[in-house]
Amino acid sequence: MAKTVFLFSxxxxxxxxxxxxxxxxxxxVKAIFDEASEILGxxxxxxCTNGDAAELAKTVIAQPAIMAVxxxxxxxxxxxxxxxxxxAGHSLGEYAAMTASGMLSRADAFRVIKARSEAMQKxxxxxxxxxxAIIGKDLSCVEQVxxxxxxxxxxxxxxxxxQTVIAxxxxxxxxxxxxxxEMGFRTAKLAVxxxxxxxxMQPAADEFLAAIKxxxxxxxxxxxxxxxxxxxxxxxxxxPEKLAQHIVSPVRFTDELAAMQAAGYDRYVELGPGKVLSxxxxxxxxxxxxxxVEDNASLDKLIEAAK
Numbered sequence: 001m002a003k004t005v006f007l008f009s010x011x012x013x014x015x016x017x018x019x020x021x022x023x024x025x026x027x028x029v030k031a032i033f034d035e036a037s038e039i040l041g042x043x044x045x046x047x048c049t050n051g052d053a054a055e056l057a058k059t060v061i062a063q064p065a066i067m068a069v070x071x072x073x074x075x076x077x078x079x080x081x082x083x084x085x086x087x088a089g090h091s092l093g094e095y096a097a098m099t100a101s102g103m104l105s106r107a108d109a110f111r112v113i114k115a116r117s118e119a120m121q122k123x124x125x126x127x128x129x130x131x132x133a134i135i136g137k138d139l140s141c142v143e144q145v146x147x148x149x150x151x152x153x154x155x156x157x158x159x160x161x162x163q164t165v166i167a168x169x170x171x172x173x174x175x176x177x178x179x180x181x182e183m184g185f186r187t188a189k190l191a192v193x194x195x196x197x198x199x200x201m202q203p204a205a206d207e208f209l210a211a212i213k214x215x216x217x218x219x220x221x222x223x224x225x226x227x228x229x230x231x232x233x234x235x236x237x238x239x240p241e242k243l244a245q246h247i248v249s250p251v252r253f254t255d256e257l258a259a260m261q262a263a264g265y266d267r268y269v270e271l272g273p274g275k276v277l278s279x280x281x282x283x284x285x286x287x288x289x290x291x292x293v294e295d296n297a298s299l300d301k302l303i304e305a306a307k
Contacts, residue, residue, distance in 0.1 A: 002266055002267035002289060003085065003264050003266055003267065004082075004083070004084040004085065004086075004265070004267040004268075004269060005084050005085070005086040005087065005088060005225075005260055005265045005267070005268055005269070006074065006077075006084040006087045006088075006100060006271055007087075007088055007089065007090070007093070007269065007270045007271065007278075007281070008070045008074075008087070008088070008089035008090070008094070008095075008096035008097045008100070008270075008271055008272055008277075009066055009069075009089075009090065009092075009093050009096075009271070009272030009273055009274060009276060009277060010066070010089065010091040010092045010093045010251075010276070010277075011062050011063060011066060011091060011196075012062075012190065012192065012276070013066060013272065013273045013274035013276050014056045014057065014062050014065055014066055014273055014274075015053070015056070015273060015274065016049075016050075016051060016053055016056060017048070017049055018048050018065070018069050018273040018294065019033075019045070019048045019049065019065075019068065019072055019273070019294075020048070020049040021295040021296045022069075022072045022073065022076055022294075022295065022296070022299070023045055023049070023072070025076070025296060026072075026075065026076060026079060028079060029072040029075055029076060030045070032068055032071050032075060032106070033045040033048075033068055035107060035110065036064060036068050036110045039107065039110040039111055039114060040064055040110065040114055044064060044065060044068055047065055048065050048068070048069065057191070058121070059117050059121040059124060059193060060117045060118055060121045062117075063092055063113050063116060063117035063120075064110060064113050064114060064117060066272060066273060067092065067095055067096050067099075067109065067110070067113050068110075069272050069273050069294065070089075070093065070096035070271050070273075071096055071106065071109075073271035073272055073293040073299070074096070074099075074100050074271050076299050077269070077271065077293060077302065080299070080302075080303050080306075081306075082269075082302060082303070084269065085222050086223035086224070086225060086232075086260060086263070086265060087100050087101045087220070087222055087223070087224055087225070088224070088225035088253075088256050088260065089227075090157075090159075090227070090251060090253055090276070090277055090280075091157070091196070091197065091227065091246075091251050092113075093277075094226075094227055094246065095109055095112060095113050095116075096109075096271070096272065097224065098217075098224070100271075101220035101221055101224050102218055102219075102220055102221040102222075103217050103218055103219070103220045103224065103236075103239070104215075104218075108215055108216070111215070112212050112215060112243075115208055115211035115212055116204075116208050116212075116243075116247075119203075119204040119205075119207040119208040120194075120196070120201065120204045120208075120247070121193070122203075122204065122207070123194065123201055123203045123204035123207075124192075124193035124194035124204075125193070126203070127194050127195070127200040127201070127203070128169075128170060128194060128195075128200075129167065129168060129169060129170060129173075129195030129198065130167065130168070130170040130173040130174070130189065130192075130194075130195060131156070131166065131167040131173070131189075131190040131192050131195055131196065132165065132167075132173050132174075132176070132177045132187055132188065132189050132190060133159075133163055133165050133187065133190060134163070134164050134165070134166060134180050134185050134186075134187055135162060135163050135187070136162060136180075136184065136186065137162060139161070139162070139163070139164045139185075141183070142155050143155055145176055145180060145183075146166055146168075146176055149172055149175050149176040149179065150172065150175065151168065151169045151171055151172025151175065152169045152172055152198075152199070152200075153166055153167070153168035153169065153172035153173050153175075153176045154166065154167065154168055154198055154250075155250060156195070156196065156197035156198055156250050156251065157197065157250065157251045157253065158251065158252050158253055158254045158255065159251075159254065159280050160253075160254055160257075160280045160284045161254065161283065161284055163280070163283070165190065167195035167197060167198045168195050169195070169200075173195070177189070196247075197247070197248065197249060197251060198248065199248055201247050201248050202248055204247055205244040205245070205248050206244070208243070208244055208247060209240055209241065209243075209244035212240045212243065213240050215240060217236070217239040217240075220233075220236075225259065225260060226256070227249070227250075227251040227252060227253065227256070228242065228245060228246055228249050228252070229252070229255075230252030230253075230255025230256050230258075230259065231255065231256070232259065232263070253280065254284060257280070257281060257284045257285055258284075261288065265288075266287070266288045266289060267288065267289040267290075267291070268285075268288055268289065268290050268291070269291045269292070269293065269302060270290075270291070270292040270293070271292075271293050271294075272293075272294060273294050274294065275292050275294075277292075278290050278291070278292045289305070291305065
């Protein structure tokens, strides 16, 4: 029997119309959006199903929207008796993972993500910065190139053996990207508002911590894999402080995947819009099953495989 982990999508995977089919299929999914809308103060279902790409890309919209679609996919899987014994998320996805694991109530999750998205939007507007994906077969040199580049630029997303994202001051990111291009790597500038998971987000981390310091977190009911440690989290003290640290720390997703495979996980189900994490799993792990759930067709494919 497959040993399953649920993976939750991160910021950047949003697209117009996401979540519409699941909202129409299950009353329980519509209830998720209704609850979120009341907390956020705007109609989240309308933003997802009718908003354009530019509106959905705004951090204050994108983060709660992606989390709502991710939790909708989780609810749809649960309604069809599909369960997992571990969860993990990529950046923003950690909040949906926390909710799915029982660490955070759904209402508190939307309150927390409202505070996070507002703090990060504000910091992005003042801090500037850029992010760029470096793509190639051997990325062992990324940290060295960043350290040798004038200005502030660091690796922030260890996504797969073939992709690492760097972030920092725009000029420094551009210089590092040019150096990687000279070395034969492909580079792709990311359409983001700032240098997420770098020290440029420290004002957001400080504001966020002040907003969530009194939120109650429980221990997870399944294994929870952490971006910060790259392994299963075992210390559940001071979660608000850990989440603030998460905003300015690298995402060690490659290490997480290796740790999950070492623990025997052989079915990886991405819950949320797009197939970004499914693609990273495919590039990193061999001999595993990979699924995603974002609409009726992808849900039905998983249901059929789970029979």
